[in-house]
Amino acid sequence: MAIIPFEARVRQENGIAVIDLNGEINSAADDALNAAYDQAADLSSRAVLLNFKGVDYINSSGIALIVGLMAQARKSGRRLMATGLSDHYKQIFQITRLADFMTLLPDEVSARDQVKIQA
Amino acid sequence: MQRVGDAVKDLGFEPAKVEQLKTAVSEAAMNAIEHGNDFRSELPVLVEVRASDSVLSVCITDQGGGAAIPESETPDLEAKLEGAQSPRGWGLFLIEHMVDKMNIMRDQAHHTVELILYRGGDNHGNHPI
Numbered sequence: 001m002a003i004i005p006f007e008a009r010v011r012q013e014n015g016i017a018v019i020d021l022n023g024e025i026n027s028a029a030d031d032a033l034n035a036a037y038d039q040a041a042d043l044s045s046r047a048v049l050l051n052f053k054g055v056d057y058i059n060s061s062g063i064a065l066i067v068g069l070m071a072q073a074r075k076s077g078r079r080l081m082a083t084g085l086s087d088h089y090k091q092i093f094q095i096t097r098l099a100d101f102m103t104l105l106p107d108e109v110s111a112r113d114q115v116k117i118q119a
Numbered sequence: 120m121q122r123v124g125d126a127v128k129d130l131g132f133e134p135a136k137v138e139q140l141k142t143a144v145s146e147a148a149m150n151a152i153e154h155g156n157d158f159r160s161e162l163p164v165l166v167e168v169r170a171s172d173s174v175l176s177v178c179i180t181d182q183g184g185g186a187a188i189p190e191s192e193t194p195d196l197e198a199k200l201e202g203a204q205s206p207r208g209w210g211l212f213l214i215e216h217m218v219d220k221m222n223i224m225r226d227q228a229h230h231t232v233e234l235i236l237y238r239g240g241d242n243h244g245n246h247p248i
Contacts, residue, residue: 067206
Protein backbone atom coordinates (compact mmCIF):
# COMPACT_ATOMS: atom_id res chain seq x y z
CA MET A 1 0.00 0.00 0.00
CA ALA A 2 1.55 3.30 -1.09
CA ILE A 3 2.04 5.88 1.67
CA ILE A 4 0.36 9.15 0.76
CA PRO A 5 2.42 12.08 2.06
CA PHE A 6 0.58 14.60 4.20
CA GLU A 7 -0.48 17.96 2.81
CA ALA A 8 -2.49 20.78 4.35
CA ARG A 9 -3.91 23.71 2.40
CA VAL A 10 -5.63 26.70 3.97
CA ARG A 11 -8.45 28.79 2.50
CA GLN A 12 -11.07 31.17 3.82
CA GLU A 13 -14.77 30.61 3.34
CA ASN A 14 -17.44 32.89 4.83
CA GLY A 15 -15.31 33.94 7.78
CA ILE A 16 -14.15 30.43 8.56
CA ALA A 17 -10.59 29.27 7.92
CA VAL A 18 -10.71 25.85 6.28
CA ILE A 19 -7.73 23.50 6.38
CA ASP A 20 -7.99 20.85 3.67
CA LEU A 21 -6.06 17.81 4.86
CA ASN A 22 -4.73 15.13 2.54
CA GLY A 23 -2.80 11.92 3.06
CA GLU A 24 -1.80 10.29 6.32
CA ILE A 25 -1.83 12.09 9.65
CA ASN A 26 1.03 10.65 11.68
CA SER A 27 4.06 12.12 13.45
CA ALA A 28 5.54 13.23 10.11
CA ALA A 29 2.59 15.60 9.65
CA ASP A 30 3.58 17.70 12.68
CA ASP A 31 5.30 20.65 10.99
CA ALA A 32 2.87 20.94 8.07
CA LEU A 33 -0.22 20.63 10.25
CA ASN A 34 0.91 23.20 12.77
CA ALA A 35 2.04 25.60 10.02
CA ALA A 36 -1.39 25.28 8.43
CA TYR A 37 -3.12 25.93 11.73
CA ASP A 38 -0.99 29.05 12.32
CA GLN A 39 -1.94 30.29 8.85
CA ALA A 40 -5.62 29.51 9.50
CA ALA A 41 -5.53 31.30 12.84
CA ASP A 42 -4.26 34.41 11.06
CA LEU A 43 -7.24 34.23 8.68
CA SER A 44 -9.97 33.72 11.23
CA SER A 45 -10.21 34.59 14.89
CA ARG A 46 -13.55 32.81 15.20
CA ALA A 47 -13.39 29.36 13.74
CA VAL A 48 -11.19 26.83 12.00
CA LEU A 49 -12.62 23.88 10.11
CA LEU A 50 -10.49 20.78 9.60
CA ASN A 51 -11.55 19.05 6.40
CA PHE A 52 -10.59 15.36 6.64
CA LYS A 53 -12.12 14.32 3.32
CA GLY A 54 -8.71 13.57 1.78
CA VAL A 55 -7.36 11.73 4.84
CA ASP A 56 -7.24 7.95 4.73
CA TYR A 57 -5.17 7.19 7.83
CA ILE A 58 -4.79 8.73 11.27
CA ASN A 59 -2.67 6.95 13.87
CA SER A 60 -2.23 7.67 17.57
CA SER A 61 0.50 10.21 16.81
CA GLY A 62 -1.95 11.93 14.49
CA ILE A 63 -4.57 11.95 17.24
CA ALA A 64 -1.99 13.64 19.47
CA LEU A 65 -1.34 16.32 16.82
CA ILE A 66 -5.07 17.01 16.55
CA VAL A 67 -5.33 17.23 20.35
CA GLY A 68 -2.50 19.75 20.19
CA LEU A 69 -4.51 21.87 17.75
CA MET A 70 -7.55 21.60 20.00
CA ALA A 71 -5.46 22.84 22.92
CA GLN A 72 -4.25 25.80 20.85
CA ALA A 73 -7.79 26.63 19.78
CA ARG A 74 -9.07 26.45 23.33
CA LYS A 75 -6.31 28.74 24.57
CA SER A 76 -7.11 31.39 21.95
CA GLY A 77 -10.91 31.08 22.26
CA ARG A 78 -11.16 29.89 18.67
CA ARG A 79 -13.72 27.26 17.67
CA LEU A 80 -12.32 24.12 16.05
CA MET A 81 -14.63 22.00 13.90
CA ALA A 82 -14.19 18.96 11.69
CA THR A 83 -15.83 17.57 8.60
CA GLY A 84 -15.16 14.77 6.11
CA LEU A 85 -14.26 12.06 8.62
CA SER A 86 -14.93 8.47 7.58
CA ASP A 87 -17.22 6.41 9.79
CA HIS A 88 -14.18 4.61 11.20
CA TYR A 89 -12.50 7.84 12.30
CA LYS A 90 -15.76 9.31 13.58
CA GLN A 91 -15.87 6.29 15.86
CA ILE A 92 -12.28 6.91 16.97
CA PHE A 93 -13.05 10.56 17.65
CA GLN A 94 -15.99 9.42 19.79
CA ILE A 95 -14.02 6.75 21.67
CA THR A 96 -11.21 9.20 22.43
CA ARG A 97 -13.77 11.93 23.34
CA LEU A 98 -12.28 14.31 20.80
CA ALA A 99 -15.86 14.58 19.51
CA ASP A 100 -16.92 15.98 22.90
CA PHE A 101 -14.70 19.01 22.40
CA MET A 102 -14.72 19.46 18.63
CA THR A 103 -17.92 19.70 16.57
CA LEU A 104 -18.13 17.05 13.86
CA LEU A 105 -20.14 18.30 10.90
CA PRO A 106 -21.39 16.67 7.70
CA ASP A 107 -20.15 19.47 5.40
CA GLU A 108 -18.79 23.02 5.15
CA VAL A 109 -22.25 24.55 4.85
CA SER A 110 -23.10 23.16 8.28
CA ALA A 111 -19.91 24.72 9.64
CA ARG A 112 -20.88 28.12 8.27
CA ASP A 113 -24.35 27.75 9.82
CA GLN A 114 -22.88 26.73 13.17
CA VAL A 115 -20.65 29.82 13.27
CA LYS A 116 -23.58 32.08 12.31
CA ILE A 117 -25.68 30.64 15.14
CA GLN A 118 -22.92 31.33 17.61
CA ALA A 119 -22.33 34.91 16.43
CA MET B 120 -1.98 -3.66 8.53
CA GLN B 121 -3.36 -4.03 5.02
CA ARG B 122 -1.96 -7.56 4.79
CA VAL B 123 -3.75 -8.49 8.01
CA GLY B 124 -6.94 -7.01 6.59
CA ASP B 125 -6.52 -9.09 3.45
CA ALA B 126 -5.81 -12.23 5.51
CA VAL B 127 -9.06 -11.95 7.46
CA LYS B 128 -11.38 -10.69 4.74
CA ASP B 129 -13.11 -14.03 4.25
CA LEU B 130 -13.72 -14.72 7.94
CA GLY B 131 -17.13 -13.06 8.09
CA PHE B 132 -16.31 -9.90 10.05
CA GLU B 133 -18.19 -6.70 9.28
CA PRO B 134 -16.05 -4.21 7.30
CA ALA B 135 -16.10 -1.79 10.25
CA LYS B 136 -14.67 -4.48 12.53
CA VAL B 137 -11.89 -5.21 10.04
CA GLU B 138 -11.01 -1.49 9.98
CA GLN B 139 -10.87 -1.53 13.78
CA LEU B 140 -8.57 -4.56 13.71
CA LYS B 141 -6.29 -2.89 11.15
CA THR B 142 -6.00 0.17 13.39
CA ALA B 143 -5.12 -2.03 16.37
CA VAL B 144 -2.52 -3.96 14.38
CA SER B 145 -0.99 -0.72 13.10
CA GLU B 146 -0.72 0.73 16.60
CA ALA B 147 0.70 -2.48 18.06
CA ALA B 148 3.26 -2.74 15.26
CA MET B 149 4.31 0.90 15.76
CA ASN B 150 4.80 0.24 19.47
CA ALA B 151 6.83 -2.85 18.66
CA ILE B 152 9.08 -0.89 16.30
CA GLU B 153 9.45 2.15 18.57
CA HIS B 154 9.48 0.77 22.09
CA GLY B 155 10.29 -2.91 21.63
CA ASN B 156 12.91 -2.73 18.90
CA ASP B 157 14.13 0.85 19.56
CA PHE B 158 13.68 1.71 15.87
CA ARG B 159 16.42 -0.77 14.96
CA SER B 160 15.63 -1.75 11.38
CA GLU B 161 17.55 -5.02 11.60
CA LEU B 162 15.20 -6.34 14.29
CA PRO B 163 12.03 -7.93 12.95
CA VAL B 164 8.47 -7.49 14.12
CA LEU B 165 6.60 -10.76 13.71
CA VAL B 166 2.89 -10.67 12.91
CA GLU B 167 0.99 -13.95 13.16
CA VAL B 168 -2.68 -14.40 12.30
CA ARG B 169 -4.54 -17.45 13.55
CA ALA B 170 -8.23 -18.26 13.34
CA SER B 171 -10.43 -20.93 14.84
CA ASP B 172 -14.18 -21.27 14.49
CA SER B 173 -14.67 -18.99 17.49
CA VAL B 174 -11.61 -16.76 17.74
CA LEU B 175 -9.32 -14.67 15.54
CA SER B 176 -5.94 -14.02 17.12
CA VAL B 177 -3.31 -11.61 15.78
CA CYS B 178 0.03 -11.64 17.60
CA ILE B 179 2.58 -8.86 17.16
CA THR B 180 6.01 -9.77 18.58
CA ASP B 181 9.06 -7.55 18.97
CA GLN B 182 12.60 -8.33 20.13
CA GLY B 183 12.52 -6.14 23.22
CA GLY B 184 12.06 -8.50 26.13
CA GLY B 185 12.89 -7.41 29.65
CA ALA B 186 11.01 -4.27 30.59
CA ALA B 187 7.25 -4.71 30.94
CA ILE B 188 4.85 -2.87 28.68
CA PRO B 189 3.06 -0.36 30.93
CA GLU B 190 -0.62 -0.93 31.58
CA SER B 191 -3.00 1.07 29.49
CA GLU B 192 -4.59 4.11 31.16
CA THR B 193 -7.47 6.16 29.84
CA PRO B 194 -5.90 9.38 28.54
CA ASP B 195 -7.11 12.50 30.35
CA LEU B 196 -8.22 14.59 27.40
CA GLU B 197 -9.21 17.59 29.49
CA ALA B 198 -5.77 17.71 31.09
CA LYS B 199 -4.22 17.51 27.64
CA LEU B 200 -6.43 20.33 26.34
CA GLU B 201 -5.41 22.45 29.31
CA GLY B 202 -1.76 21.84 28.53
CA ALA B 203 -1.25 19.96 31.80
CA GLN B 204 -0.31 16.74 29.99
CA SER B 205 1.41 15.80 26.78
CA PRO B 206 -1.10 15.38 23.95
CA ARG B 207 0.44 11.95 23.33
CA GLY B 208 -0.43 8.61 24.90
CA TRP B 209 -3.29 7.23 22.80
CA GLY B 210 -1.76 4.03 21.38
CA LEU B 211 -2.61 1.34 23.96
CA PHE B 212 -5.99 2.97 24.63
CA LEU B 213 -6.87 2.76 20.94
CA ILE B 214 -5.73 -0.86 20.67
CA GLU B 215 -7.88 -1.92 23.63
CA HIS B 216 -10.97 -0.24 22.21
CA MET B 217 -10.57 -1.64 18.72
CA VAL B 218 -10.56 -5.33 19.64
CA ASP B 219 -12.51 -7.65 21.94
CA LYS B 220 -9.51 -8.48 24.08
CA MET B 221 -5.82 -7.63 24.28
CA ASN B 222 -3.25 -9.89 25.95
CA ILE B 223 0.36 -8.87 26.62
CA MET B 224 3.04 -11.48 27.10
CA ARG B 225 6.81 -11.25 27.48
CA ASP B 226 9.85 -13.36 28.01
CA GLN B 227 13.53 -12.53 28.27
CA ALA B 228 13.82 -11.63 24.61
CA HIS B 229 10.37 -10.66 23.33
CA HIS B 230 7.15 -8.78 23.92
CA THR B 231 4.01 -10.13 22.30
CA VAL B 232 0.74 -8.24 22.03
CA GLU B 233 -2.15 -10.55 21.17
CA LEU B 234 -5.29 -9.03 19.67
CA ILE B 235 -8.46 -11.10 19.93
CA LEU B 236 -11.68 -10.82 17.97
CA TYR B 237 -14.47 -13.26 18.72
CA ARG B 238 -16.20 -14.76 15.72
CA GLY B 239 -19.98 -14.92 15.87
CA GLY B 240 -21.65 -14.03 19.19
CA ASP B 241 -22.25 -10.41 20.15
CA ASN B 242 -18.66 -9.11 20.29
CA HIS B 243 -18.99 -8.52 24.03
CA GLY B 244 -17.18 -11.71 24.94
CA ASN B 245 -20.33 -13.84 24.69
CA HIS B 246 -19.68 -16.33 21.96
CA PRO B 247 -20.83 -19.83 21.15
CA ILE B 248 -18.86 -22.54 22.90
